[in-house]
Amino acid sequence: MAFGTRPTLAERWRKLTTRGDAELVPQARLSGPMPWVIAIMVALTVIAAAAGLSLANTASAASDELAGGVTVQVIEANPAERDRQAAAAAETLRRTPGVIEAHVVSQDEVERLVEPWLGAGAGSGDDGIPIPALVDARMRDRVDGEALGGLRRILRQVAPAARIDAQSSWLEPVFSAIESLQWLAAALVALLALAMTSAVLLAVRNALGANRDTIEIVHLLGGTDTQIARIFQRSIGYDAAGGGAVGLALGLVVVLFLGRRFTGLGAGLVDAGALGWIDWLLLAMIPLAGVALAMLTARLTVIRTLGRML
Amino acid sequence: MTSANDGEIVQFDNVGLRYGTDREVLSDVSFTLYPGSFYFLTGASGAGKTSLLKLLYLAQRPSRGAIRMFGSDVITMPRARLPLLRRRLGVVFQDFRLVPHLSAFDNVALPLRVAGAAERDLAKPVADMLEWVGLTERMHAQPAQLSGGEQQRVAIARAVIARPEMLVADEPTGNVDPDMAIKLLRLFEALNRLGTTVVVATHDVHLLKKVPDSLIMRLDKGRLSDPTGALRYPPRRPFMRGG
Numbered sequence: 001m002a003f004g005t006r007p008t009l010a011e012r013w014r015k016l017t018t019r020g021d022a023e024l025v026p027q028a029r030l031s032g033p034m035p036w037v038i039a040i041m042v043a044l045t046v047i048a049a050a051a052g053l054s055l056a057n058t059a060s061a062a063s064d065e066l067a068g069g070v071t072v073q074v075i076e077a078n079p080a081e082r083d084r085q086a087a088a089a090a091e092t093l094r095r096t097p098g099v100i101e102a103h104v105v106s107q108d109e110v111e112r113l114v115e116p117w118l119g120a121g122a123g124s125g126d127d128g129i130p131i132p133a134l135v136d137a138r139m140r141d142r143v144d145g146e147a148l149g150g151l152r153r154i155l156r157q158v159a160p161a162a163r164i165d166a167q168s169s170w171l172e173p174v175f176s177a178i179e180s181l182q183w184l185a186a187a188l189v190a191l192l193a194l195a196m197t198s199a200v201l202l203a204v205r206n207a208l209g210a211n212r213d214t215i216e217i218v219h220l221l222g223g224t225d226t227q228i229a230r231i232f233q234r235s236i237g238y239d240a241a242g243g244g245a246v247g248l249a250l251g252l253v254v255v256l257f258l259g260r261r262f263t264g265l266g267a268g269l270v271d272a273g274a275l276g277w278i279d280w281l282l283l284a285m286i287p288l289a290g291v292a293l294a295m296l297t298a299r300l301t302v303i304r305t306l307g308r309m310l
Numbered sequence: 311m312t313s314a315n316d317g318e319i320v321q322f323d324n325v326g327l328r329y330g331t332d333r334e335v336l337s338d339v340s341f342t343l344y345p346g347s348f349y350f351l352t353g354a355s356g357a358g359k360t361s362l363l364k365l366l367y368l369a370q371r372p373s374r375g376a377i378r379m380f381g382s383d384v385i386t387m388p389r390a391r392l393p394l395l396r397r398r399l400g401v402v403f404q405d406f407r408l409v410p411h412l413s414a415f416d417n418v419a420l421p422l423r424v425a426g427a428a429e430r431d432l433a434k435p436v437a438d439m440l441e442w443v444g445l446t447e448r449m450h451a452q453p454a455q456l457s458g459g460e461q462q463r464v465a466i467a468r469a470v471i472a473r474p475e476m477l478v479a480d481e482p483t484g485n486v487d488p489d490m491a492i493k494l495l496r497l498f499e500a501l502n503r504l505g506t507t508v509v510v511a512t513h514d515v516h517l518l519k520k521v522p523d524s525l526i527m528r529l530d531k532g533r534l535s536d537p538t539g540a541l542r543y544p545p546r547r548p549f550m551r552g553g
Contacts, residue, residue: 213407213409213410214409214410214411216407217407217408217409217420218409218420218424219393220367220368220369220396220401220407221396221397221401221420221421221424221468222393222394222395222396222397222399222421222424222425223393223424224390224393225390227424307389310368310369310370310371310389310392
């Protein structure tokens with residue numbers, strides 16, 4: 001701001017938010033496309049992080065739901081014997097310690113489950129395909145191999161045609177895929193942080209080059225490295241804050257839009273991936289982390305460059 | 311090796327300076343500057359005046375030799391302490407080195423801002439200084455809008471605004487008319503009377519006569535000649551008088 005003139009609104013804002021040393025380097029030279037680059041980086045980071053968090057929620061919810069689940073199939077061609085063994089298995093399971101509940105899945109429901117593959121009414125009638133009876137049981141704790149072995153021994157007495165499986169084992173490949181996607185999202189976030197750091201590094205180097213004479217003068221007048229670094233880190237901080245806010249808004253719009261689309265699918269597993277308030281808080285912190293990263297990069301770059309001067 | 315003395319403000323001992331692998335631009339330079347003295351540094355173009363001044367205003371380290379300033383060894387001094395030493399100096403650069411995007415006012419205020427002065431404390435001293443160098447009307451102008459002489463006056467105002475203990479000026483009157491040159495020398499003299507050590511590099515021999523109590527150092531092909539014994543320790547003062 002020139003002495004004795006009426007300050008503009010922008011100058012008043014700068015005066016409120018900066019000290020005199022910020023006047024030393026023209027802001028425009030440092031800014032340029034930087035806020036937009038940061039906005040894009042933050043938007044992509046928010047989307048990648050939201051995807052990662054959503055996948056984590058999905059995996060966690062599915063894992064919790066299936067952890068104690070046990071399915072018993074009674075594979076017996078004789079319908080009467082099949083129903084008897086299924087009922088006996090359910091009754092035995094209900095009396096077994098550690099089992100919260102156990103019930104025979106109705107034949108109608110089982111037929112609906114296999115309908116996409118075998119067609120409607122595949123198990124009905126005299127010439128129907130013998131479809132196993134199912135018993136759905138839930139245990140208090142996670143089902144491991146030892147628990148499964150114990151249940152097998154118990155059921156062998158009352159339902160010799162029973163085959164027992166932990167529900168979580170069916171979805172093991174899905175969990176594995178979800179975990180891979182989570183790692184991919186984390187890697188994307190890390191790569192984007194790296195890209196933003198590189199962009200800030202280039203911007204600061206350019207600004208240092210463009211303002212080399214000014215920096216030398218300030219240096220020779222007794223300006224410290226920290227003082228000069230503060231000018232750049234503050235300037236890049238404003239760029240990062242502005243870009244970060246825009247990027248966060250863009251990212252959240254995309255996340256909310258995708259969230260609505262997935263909710264519309266009505267699939268249980270997808271619904272379980274909904275973001276909680278901690279997730280939203282984490283997403284909101286991404287621009288803050290971006291500002292901190294950008295300012296730290298600027299500070300270290302400037303101090304390192306100035307270190308080469310006497 | 312010259313012995314240290316509390317009264318010395320600067321002490322050079324067998325200082326040599328070379329850029330890269332070229333020959334030395336300064337060789338075996340030894341001298342002592344005392345507080346409150348007024349020195350002219352003379353010599354033909356290319357004699358090494360600007361290089362010697364660069365060592366004086368801490369823009370350059372020597373290739374060899376020892377330099378003490380304000381009682382500290384600047385060769386072994388940690389880099390982080392140099393800014394505080396620089397703030398005790400005022401420098402008028404030959405090419406002015408004004409910050410192009412700042413007004414005359416902000417350029418003159420720069421040393422005060424760097425030293426951490428509050429904004430409210432800047433207006434009066436800077437306005438007074440600009441008035442002294444006759445640039446009150448031009449305080450809002452940026453360097454590109456100022457003539458060479460006006461830029462030089464801004465550079466001088468900037469160098470003296472913080473009342474430095476030592477003022478180093480490289481051809482400070484090179485771009486101003488004779489009247490302004492005399493006026494600027496009077497400013498330097500006034501500062502000198504207040505206790506500031508002044509070192510003015512010039513190739514204008516007429517200027518030397520304008521400051522009666524000045525001491526003269528002459529550089530010739532990178533070597534400091536001492537025809538009058540002016541630089542020896544203890545000094546025989548005054549060793550050379552202008553005028």
